[in-house]
Amino acid sequence: MAKYVFVTGGVVSSLGKGITASSLGRLLKSRNLKVTMMKLDPYLNVDPGTMNPYQHGEVFVTVDGAETDLDLGHYERFLDQNMTRDNNCTAGQIYDAIITKERKGEFLGKTVQVIPHVTGEIKNRIRKVAEGYDVAIVEVGGTVGDIESLPFLEAIRQIRLDVGRDNVIYVHVTLVPYIKASEELKTKPTQHSVGKLREIGIEPDILVCRTEKELSRELKAKLGLFCSVPVEAVIEALDVKSIYEVPLMFQRQGLEEQILMLLRLRSYHRNMADWRDLVERLNSPQAHVNLAVAGKYVEVRDAYKSISEALLHGAIANHVKAEVQFVDVDSASLEEQLSSAQGVLIPGGFGSRGIEGKINAVRIARTKKIPFLGICLGMQCAVIEAARNLAGLKKANSTEFDKKTLYPVISLLEEQKNVKNFGGTMRLGIYQCQLKKGSRAASVYGKLAIMERHRHRFELNNKYRQKLARAGLFVVGEYKKGHLAEIVERKDHPFFIGVQFHPEFQSRPLRPHPLFRGFVEAALKKTLGEK
Numbered sequence: 001m002a003k004y005v006f007v008t009g010g011v012v013s014s015l016g017k018g019i020t021a022s023s024l025g026r027l028l029k030s031r032n033l034k035v036t037m038m039k040l041d042p043y044l045n046v047d048p049g050t051m052n053p054y055q056h057g058e059v060f061v062t063v064d065g066a067e068t069d070l071d072l073g074h075y076e077r078f079l080d081q082n083m084t085r086d087n088n089c090t091a092g093q094i095y096d097a098i099i100t101k102e103r104k105g106e107f108l109g110k111t112v113q114v115i116p117h118v119t120g121e122i123k124n125r126i127r128k129v130a131e132g133y134d135v136a137i138v139e140v141g142g143t144v145g146d147i148e149s150l151p152f153l154e155a156i157r158q159i160r161l162d163v164g165r166d167n168v169i170y171v172h173v174t175l176v177p178y179i180k181a182s183e184e185l186k187t188k189p190t191q192h193s194v195g196k197l198r199e200i201g202i203e204p205d206i207l208v209c210r211t212e213k214e215l216s217r218e219l220k221a222k223l224g225l226f227c228s229v230p231v232e233a234v235i236e237a238l239d240v241k242s243i244y245e246v247p248l249m250f251q252r253q254g255l256e257e258q259i260l261m262l263l264r265l266r267s268y269h270r271n272m273a274d275w276r277d278l279v280e281r282l283n284s285p286q287a288h289v290n291l292a293v294a295g296k297y298v299e300v301r302d303a304y305k306s307i308s309e310a311l312l313h314g315a316i317a318n319h320v321k322a323e324v325q326f327v328d329v330d331s332a333s334l335e336e337q338l339s340s341a342q343g344v345l346i347p348g349g350f351g352s353r354g355i356e357g358k359i360n361a362v363r364i365a366r367t368k369k370i371p372f373l374g375i376c377l378g379m380q381c382a383v384i385e386a387a388r389n390l391a392g393l394k395k396a397n398s399t400e401f402d403k404k405t406l407y408p409v410i411s412l413l414e415e416q417k418n419v420k421n422f423g424g425t426m427r428l429g430i431y432q433c434q435l436k437k438g439s440r441a442a443s444v445y446g447k448l449a450i451m452e453r454h455r456h457r458f459e460l461n462n463k464y465r466q467k468l469a470r471a472g473l474f475v476v477g478e479y480k481k482g483h484l485a486e487i488v489e490r491k492d493h494p495f496f497i498g499v500q501f502h503p504e505f506q507s508r509p510l511r512p513h514p515l516f517r518g519f520v521e522a523a524l525k526k527t528l529g530e531k
């Protein structure tokens with residue numbers, strides 16, 4: 001039977017609960033335990049697929065095509081393990097399932113209530129995910145005290161009752177703020193937050209305290225005393241340079257030993273060598289590259305989380321540090337900003353805002369021979385750019401932005417034209433792609449058959465393949481079954497690749513994605529060439 005580690009958050013949001021949970025996952029995995037992770041999201045959207053990245057950050061896509069919370073990206077990267085749609089559960093899904101059952105009459109005339117029906121549905125889903133694993137780490141979204149998270153907290157409280165004390169622990173992530181004026185770290189917010197948890201019957205076993213300053217032994221003892229946890233279980237989470245240092249920081253404080261002890265788990269195996277090596281390489285770059293990500297959500301870093309991480313992985317693989325600039329494509333100084341970059345990446349996106357700027361960004365990267373990686377919408381922009389500026393197809397466009405364009409170089413497939421619903425109606429999840437022998441893409445990947453994740457509605461219009469090829473933009477990757485173009489590239493350029501899929505979702509710190517490795521390598525060559 002699986003053991004459970006529930007991770008809750010208190011005081012404020014954005015404390016890095018996801019990174020904390022992922023780090024625990026890594027540490028337990030390094031002990032040879034079979035670990036899985038799950039995120040419970042208290043909002044009523046069925047999934048974050050329809051949410052604005054400004055509000056919610058990136059939508060992470062799993063192999064089985066679920067649009068999920070970005071924390072699943074952290075889970076995959078830290079555990080080096082694929083998640084599925086079951087690993088993210090929202091209140092929207094829970095209520096959706098319950099109301100559907102109720103309409104079918106499956107409750108046999110009973111009154112349907114939060115306890116036991118909603119909590120029961122939540123518990124079932126958690127148990128299902130945990131099946132077959134030694135440990136399931138389950139992160140509850142939101143902050144303790146929110147109305148929305150109550151059913152989830154109640155469910156995780158009940159699980160301890162169901163499966164026994166030794167099989168469940170609660171880790172509470174809180175903030176210990178530093179008050180400058182009095183030069184003091186304050187424990188009160190943590191005390192209050194733990195008090196709130198206790199009110200609903202949960203006593204945390206471990207406190208992870210986010211702090212700017214080191215916590216003294218006395219302060220840890222005080223926190224422990226007020227919150228009823230032994231001082232060894234008060235873990236300090238100092239701000240660190242890179243999220244990948246967090247597992248090591250926890251390990252130094254004996255966090256995983258605490259967890260193993262509390263869960264009555266035994267493991268003599270321990271292997272964090274690869275992770276330590278990763279952090280070492282991260283901290284000792286031999287050079288720098290300047291990369292530009294040209295998009296529209298440039299103020300919200302979380303909107304491009306996986307891309308930032310994948311660039312970082314690509315840089316580590318090249319023993320360099322990537323200085324990533326997020327450039328607004330509508331900025332007047334776009335040309336100037338991109339020209340000073342060694343690589344230009346155009347990420348995915350939806351909607352027409354910023355589209356002309358992105359097409360312009362492609363032109364700049366193409367004409368100035370700056371290494372270019374176009375992802376999803378970025379690839380579509382590369383196609384539009386080539387069509388307009390090289391193939392003479394004036395005002396060519398994607399039908400997403402101009403329904404009546406004379407040259408719909410990017411368009412919907414016939415069978416998609418009648419789809420009305422917005423949620424979950426795209427080409428989603430993993431598809432196989434066959435690469436052309438001798439192409440740059442094939443040399444970057446080092447093989448001819450790859451699997452990549454998708455999240456888009458529109459496709460390269462096959463009618464224009466030849467015209468595009470004459471303009472120097474070749475389809476070199478294809479989903480054979482659907483005859484769909486997956487990769488385009490130019491031969492008259494040091495590195496110019498556009499991909500219809502999202503390689504960023506598959507990049508891992510310990511296994512950087514070949515496209516990002518190749519992109520950074522090309523960027524690096526540009527720097528060296530210029531010197």
Ligand code: GLN
Nearest residue numbers: 348349376377456457458
């Ligand atoms: N908006 C484009 C489409 O739906 C691209 C989507 C994306 O970049 N993820 O095809």
